[in-house]
Amino acid sequence: MLRLENIRAGYGNTEILHGVSLVAEERVTTAIVGGSGSGKSTALKVIMGFLKPWAGKLFIAGEDVTRISESEFERHRTKMGLVFQDSALFDSLTVAENVGFFPYYHEKKPWRQVMKLVQEMLELLDLPGVEDKYPSELSGGMRRRVALGRTLIYKPKILLYDEPTTGLDPTMIGHVDDIIREMNEKFQVTSILVSHDLESVLDVADRVFLVHEGVALDVGKPSNLLTSDEPEVQHFTKSWREHVEMYRRLMHPDLYDAGKAVEGGRV
Numbered sequence: 001m002l003r004l005e006n007i008r009a010g011y012g013n014t015e016i017l018h019g020v021s022l023v024a025e026e027r028v029t030t031a032i033v034g035g036s037g038s039g040k041s042t043a044l045k046v047i048m049g050f051l052k053p054w055a056g057k058l059f060i061a062g063e064d065v066t067r068i069s070e071s072e073f074e075r076h077r078t079k080m081g082l083v084f085q086d087s088a089l090f091d092s093l094t095v096a097e098n099v100g101f102f103p104y105y106h107e108k109k110p111w112r113q114v115m116k117l118v119q120e121m122l123e124l125l126d127l128p129g130v131e132d133k134y135p136s137e138l139s140g141g142m143r144r145r146v147a148l149g150r151t152l153i154y155k156p157k158i159l160l161y162d163e164p165t166t167g168l169d170p171t172m173i174g175h176v177d178d179i180i181r182e183m184n185e186k187f188q189v190t191s192i193l194v195s196h197d198l199e200s201v202l203d204v205a206d207r208v209f210l211v212h213e214g215v216a217l218d219v220g221k222p223s224n225l226l227t228s229d230e231p232e233v234q235h236f237t238k239s240w241r242e243h244v245e246m247y248r249r250l251m252h253p254d255l256y257d258a259g260k261a262v263e264g265g266r267v
Contacts, residue, residue: 003022027190141172177204
């Protein structure tokens with residue numbers, strides 16, 4: 001569905017991506033993880049066509065879109081929906097006006113027709129009866145669903161999530177993870193999750209790429225983040241692995257001590 005081949009890109013004279021290759025397969029959730037400044041956000045901008053790569057190729061639905069014009073790329077951009085970490089709703093617009101923004105302002109559809117689409121979308125997202133509310137009147141989870149509705153109303157084939165769990169408490173993170181899975185099941189989309197939240201990645205992703213110093217490493221299934229021998233993966237997940245190990249010690253102290261005794265040759 002979407003593929004990057006040896007993408008080099010950056011800003012000004014500074015190269016951020018040094019030959020990134022990754023693939024997001026159809027109807028699965030692919031996570032792009034990495035530390036701050038690793039290049040994962042730059043990769044997202046390349047995918048959305050907001051940043052032209054210096055070299056390499058970008059394929060969307062099998063078509064090379066690397067060198068096409070902005071007006072041509074706009075046609076491909078409608079196949080993709082970007083969900084921002086803070087929902088990015090228009091505070092002065094109602095829920096209906098937010099969700100119906102694209103078909104009304106961009107496609108110039110009559111409001112009566114748009115309103116029908118909005119109501120259908122809100123029903124699918126389990127948000128009936130909130131059309132006239134404003135974002136400030138909604139819970140955090142409801143705002144995330146409204147943001148998804150605004151994106152899903154133009155039926156994208158690819159959904160991109162930019163750090164969707166940043167700044168959320170554990171309960172809300174679990175709710176967002178549920179939404180991501182639900183969107184895949186209901187709308188059969190290809191999902192790309194850009195995140196540094198490893199627990200969330202473990203929960204929802206099918207495949208993981210680690211962007212490290214401008215290069216992408218194919219980690220494979222999410223559980224490999226805990227077991228990989230790759231130095232880059234171990235460095236990125238070091239504190240997380242220590243956290244898991246500490247949890248095991250707290251939950252199973254007898255088994256842990258027995259294991260250490262065997263390793264030390266004391267039994």
